[in-house]
């Protein structure tokens with residue numbers, strides 16, 4: 556069997572077009588643009604490059620964006636003050652704090668200081684809780700991207716056995732909650748593996764849909780897959796590659812060539828889940844803007 560390649564770029568481009576239309580509608584209805592504030596602390600090159608990607612994607616669909624850059628030496632109090640100002644600034648419907656933060660900052664406290672109605676990364680405890688309760692508002696973009704990809708590929712998740720390798724609060728955990736929801740694009744039976752799982756292969760070999768988010772190359776090999784499984788590779792790692800100008804290549808968690816012989820469909824790295832993540836962030840920003848506008852309309856009608 557040679558697996559069909561699931562083209563994340565193509566699906567992402569379709570979502571960009573949808574968001575573009577949504578932004579135009581928003582502007583004609585409310586006379587302003589949805590706005591995203593990105594808070595970038597320190598000089599981490601990877602974070603700078605991710606933020607650049609987000610700025611470019613916002614610009615493409617017409618979302619107003621502003622990056623608030625702060626030195627790595629910023630104190631917790633100063634950062635919370637910055638967030639407080641952004642929380643009360645109506646031109647931003649969404650706020651995103653680029654992670655990871657420098658070690659001296661308390662990441663959980665920073666996320667908890669965001670207005671949950673502007674938390675487009677879906678990491679605030681209120682949004683994480685709503686998702687667990689089956690009332691999702693903002694879910695993190697990567698899990699949303701994986702779910703949307705499966706929907707676009709017409710994968711019937713109703714009753715399907717899904718195995719996720721990885722239980723992080725950014726990927727594995729919210730993905731489990733999303734795919735467990737009762738409804739379309741979900742209603743799966745979900746198993747989540749982690750470093751405490753006794754025999755991961757025994758779990759993954761039962762998966763109709765296998766989602767790898769462990770964070771190291773070779774975490775999933777061909778012998779860990781059921782024949783005909785759908786394989787979604789969230790992992791992204793840099794491996795040395797002297798044939799590349801930049802000196803490295805990006806690879807996923809799944810041993811791609813072997814897995815392609817067993818799976819029925821598989822996402823590549825790069826070009827799979829990565830592009831979906833940015834698209835779903837745009838979806839969340841537009842949704843936040845629409846929710847905020849509807850709420851402010853409702854409250855002005857009550858006055």
Ligand SMILES: NC(=O)c1ccc[n+]([C@@H]2O[C@H](COP(=O)([O-])OP(=O)(O)OC[C@H]3O[C@@H](n4cnc5c(N)ncnc54)[C@H](OP(=O)(O)O)[C@@H]3O)[C@@H](O)[C@H]2O)c1
Nearest residue numbers: 697721722723726749750768769770789790791828829832
């Ligand atoms: N494409 C994208 O847009 C995108 C977005 C986000 C993340 N990523 C990539 O996805 C990967 C995962 O990211 P993350 O933030 O979720 O990473 P993370 O916070 O490091 O979590 C990794 C998870 O994998 C589990 N794990 C690690 N080694 C394992 C092993 N040998 N067996 C079983 N489970 C194992 C860990 O288990 P424990 O909990 O037991 O430690 C943990 O739950 C990374 O490569 C990251 O770069 C990609």
